[in-house]
Amino acid sequence: MVTRFAPSPTGHLHIGGARTALFCWAFARRHGGKFMIRIEDTDAARSSLESARGILSDLAWLGIENDLGPYLTPEGTIAERDWPDGRVGTYFQARRVEIYNQYIERLVRQGRAYPAFESNEEIESQRKAAMAAKQTYRYPRPAEVRPGLFDDAMASRWARACAGERHVIRFVAPPGEIIVPDQVLGDVRIAPGELDDFVIRKADGFPTYHFAVVIDDELMGVTHVLRAQEHLANTPRHVALQQALGFRTPIYGHMPLIFNTDGTKMSKRDKAKAARKAAKDAVAKNAGALAAVEPGALASFLAGENDSVETAETIAGALKIVLPEIEVWDFRRNGYLPEAINNFVSLLGWNPGMKQADGKDLEKFDTAFLCQHFGIDRIGKTNSKFDRAKLLSFNADFIGAMTDEQFADRWLGWMREHEPEAAAVIGAIPRDRLLILARALRPRAKTLRDALRPAAFVLTDDAGYAFDPAAVEKNLLASDRAGTKLLAEFRPRLGGLDPWTPETLTALVDAFAKEKGMPNPGGIAQPLRVALTGTGVSPGLGETMAVLGRSSTLARIDRCLDSLA
């Protein structure tokens, strides 16, 4: 049994693609088969090795490993794995053109395909005319083409093509009904005459998607094809081709689509939309808000003339907003965990249908579970919407389930990749304090990036943070500087505390509050918090002071007191 994930390397790995890959992989694992990756780079203009590398990297990050096809070496180069007998060679379609051409010629000589010489423009104008007349355009097969015959007319067409005349190769669509067997949807029947003579080799000599897929699925031994439902309409073409070539038809399963919550397709354009909206708001409030963005680019972007992701990201950076995540890379960069993505995405269009011991639905599981239980029979038919809030909750749960050690390591690992400056500071903190920091941050973080915000107080030195005027007013100056006075009174008690731990520090604060007859420790905790972090919001004070250490804690209090004196 062989399943495959066959991305075209024209960008990052889309979250929907991740689900497809995950399911194909899990299905192969479940049945002891092989999982293959094939790169569909027959669109020479749009494909790039860079994209292929990115997709492979995202797949590896998710923990999806292929048995066949390209993979990323530790050095960052792309290598390929083949069957032991080397029967496939390469899994990059652009390098397999000669193979496709052999089959093209075979079909032509059997009268099942033929060169066509109309220009793109001719076809395009005919199509437009048909559309204008509200009719479905179907390429009219030339009268001289006789299905199943390679006669003089065909031979002459072939000769013109071989002589270098610009042409495409079209497939002779079969006359009968086509049945697409689908394990998710059931048999889908397409009436006779629905298919026209579609192109199987482009004028540039590359096969079209339809042709390359059919040849490769056969040659690479693919037995099961799981893909998104947007491909369903293509499948009759593939079945027709398989029959003409005498190939077997793999088992198909078309999976429901994934949309945004508002029902629109999840696409890169969502980033542009979000950035444009934020930018317009910002510029309305303050004309100079986006000085960081090149004016010409900004103007055309705001006018909706383009959806440049670069411009969108520059704007997001300047405005400190987070763009909607669409691709795996976005989630990765924003501090999502692969286990959360895998788990969440598994539930889009599939469900294990099991109960936990407490009777609730089982919906938290890892990829090992998926590899044990995934089956086509439980793939749903209805499209789903990508609910970021639920993903976020899953991510938070995975973070919550970590130990402080695990969190510290993974947080740092993420930071080294995505926030090197912060990593330099946090990485220099001694291990014991780092673990206290992890303990303080972990319950407050839904993503790894989230943890950066409450960690702001350790990212600056003792004189490097600013005091939030409102917080200072409320907690230190109000009521005749009550907070300031308490803070000054509390400060000396820190001097002799031993040991300096979150627990002893918390106890010290509590004792002081009690001694002063406060109803709760807030009266001293809040002034202290503002002194130490500059704001009224921070992790628990015990942890905060423990991470800071005695000298920093005292220095920060002194600096605060001095600034108010």
Next chain:
RNA sequence: GGCCCCGUCGUCUAGCCUGGUUCAGGACACUACCCUUUCACGGUAGGUACAUGGGUUCGAAUCCCAUCGGGGUCACCA
């Protein structure tokens, strides 16, 4: 528009195949309350769904039909 697919809480879904045990269960989100040193975490409680209309049947979320609604696709892109 043609062809094709789909239709259970706001969202993801269980239940549907093998009608009754379901005036429909879970999760996320939401609301209220509790906990609390800020922010979070946590705890408890709550509201919200079988698209509509016809059949079939003693009985339908479950079977059939129609309507309506949503989606995909109609490239020398994949």
